[in-house]
Amino acid sequence: MNGIFPAKISAGLTFSRLVRLDDYPAPVWALSAMFRGPSTINVSSAAEGDQHRLRAEATATTLWTPGVYAYSVRATNGADVVEVESGTITIAPDMANTADGTDPRSHARRALDAIEAVIEKRASMDQERYKINNRELWRTPVSELLKLRDTYRAEVRREEAATRGRSLFGAAVRVRF
Incomplete structure (x- = not known):
């Protein structure tokens, strides 16, 4: 059985x-969910007919x-688990408690x-390296920045496609028989 929780x-x-488990019907079986990660969360079910309501x-x-949490959903009947x-x-965080100035962009977008x-600021600079007294500064070569940009552009495209529910593998193909 998969699909009790979304991602x-x-x-x-x-x-x-509301969860229907034909092999573990309520009220004979009780259902509980345990989340383990940044904190400990436990959610118990209540029977609704032969289904379980996790709430x-x-x-x-x-x-x-x-x-991010690991979770386990368990059905219990006496000593059987x-x-x-x-x-x-x-x-995800509670939007009502989100502080002013919070940056909602993903890591890839940032x-x-x-x-x-x-890259924009570097367009006016032509030095990759310079030294003043005993201090030296090396800048990332533009070619490396362009490679990084392409990598992150692809990642942002994948995120945005997933957010819109589009295929991550390109255009959809329509087949007619």
Whole structure:
């Protein structure tokens, strides 16, 4: 059984998942989820017919520390404990508690912007290296900056395509029979 959790959830929002496990029906089996990472989070289920409702109120999730967590979903019946799903999940910060001046850009976008700023400033400089007294400064060659820029451009394109739900492998192909 896969698919109980998405890849990312947000702190500060009500978390609720209705889970149907035919092999471990409620109320005979209880379901719980454990998250381990920057902090410890446990979520228990309540039975809704033969399904399990994993739920955490917004007042509880606002306290969740953002980051990447390992998780384990377990079904329990007396002494029997079975893991029904495990994986990793990202808990995003609560937007309501985000400080002024927070930079929401990804690492790749920040790096690309910085590289492009350096290239722009370097356009007016023709020295790669200089020395004053006993201090020496070496600048990254423009050719290396261009390679880095291309690498980060590709990474930003992949991130943006994933955000828009597009294929990471290029154009979609339509097939008709």
